[in-house]
Amino acid sequence: MNLKISGHHLEVTPALREYVISKLDKVLRHFDQVIDGSVVLSVDNHKEKEKRQKVEINLHVKGKDLFVESADGDLYAAIDLMIDKLDRQVIRHKDRLQGHQHEAIKHQPLAPQIEVPPQ
Template sequence: MNVTIRGHHITVTEAMNNAVHDKLTKIARHFDQIQSIQVILSLDNSGASDGGQKSHKAEAIMRVSGQEMFVQALEDDMYKAINEMADKLDRQVSKYKTRLERNKVKGAGRDARFVDSADEDVEPVA
């Protein structure tokens, strides 16, 4: 699993890097087919000019075979944003994993539309 962490308007510290890696290893334990994860940590100052709280944003783009998942979390603390981002990503991974397992089970049986001609009772045409 390839993990890339970038900062936008913020310097990514070693503690932030460790927090992201700790959370993402828990997700990797649930699902082993992750190809790459790109994490962007940013500081959004749009609400700060009018007296609002500065908003910390954590975004993640995760690539698995055949699909790309995107999550983002906005919080007043960067570590809260990282935790929320990881929780959202974990929920998406579990939904994706459940969908894969359901499709495996559904595809295992015979389809009712296709019936062998030996199974049908065919009356001879006179």
Template sequence: MRYTISGKNIEITNALREVATNKLSKLEKYFSEDTEVQVTLSVLKKNHIIEVTLPLKGTIIRAEEEAENMYAAIDLVIDVLERQLLRHKKKLINRHRHHGTFRTAFAQVDYEDDEGLAIVRSKKFPIKPMDAEEACMEMELLGHSFFVFRDRDTEELAVVYKRKDGQFGLISPE
């Protein structure tokens, strides 16, 4: 795996870079050598935050954790990523769409940081037909607060989102 480690409000020392790389190397068994891993380390007040983005074929695994020191945050994010990858692996196996090895299900996805005046980042992705429950699972897997999908029954676009009370909401056209 190739690592791109960047920092916000923190200087990335060689020791910090080495610890992050060594800990993330535990996940190499799931990926090919050309997989690009985006790691962002940041400090906000007294919180140390790490965000890791792993592009996969058809989806993106993303985890963000914060702790009182960066080394603890790195350990926490590794645990979250391992759980997400195992959940994703089970999902692939259960759907019988898994062809070849688990490693072949992953592919390099271009990662861009678009800096515009109004739109900070833009993404294009295929919208797959699924039911609301699958969309909620995908949203949780990505670590997002909403997810756009095509309803399998109506073939209309719909959005699931996570409410402040922890429940899920569904937005669909009339």
């Protein structure tokens, strides 16, 4: 899997990079058909008193693109929220791929055939 981790108004430290990668391993345990992904860590300074840490991930899996974002006052808490949301989306996507709405015709039992004697 190709993973790109970048920061917007924020320097991505090796500790942050390792934290994101270790948390993404949780998602990869459920679904291993991930092609690539990009994570953007950012800080919004709309109000000087309150800094909002925001995390976005765009994950390209087989058959679909998943996008999740979360925000919190603490960057590590925002990463945890994002991973929880992404995990739920990946599990739901996997269930949709594996969920067969109906059985194939060849696997359905045959109805008993009753022969009617000619009259």
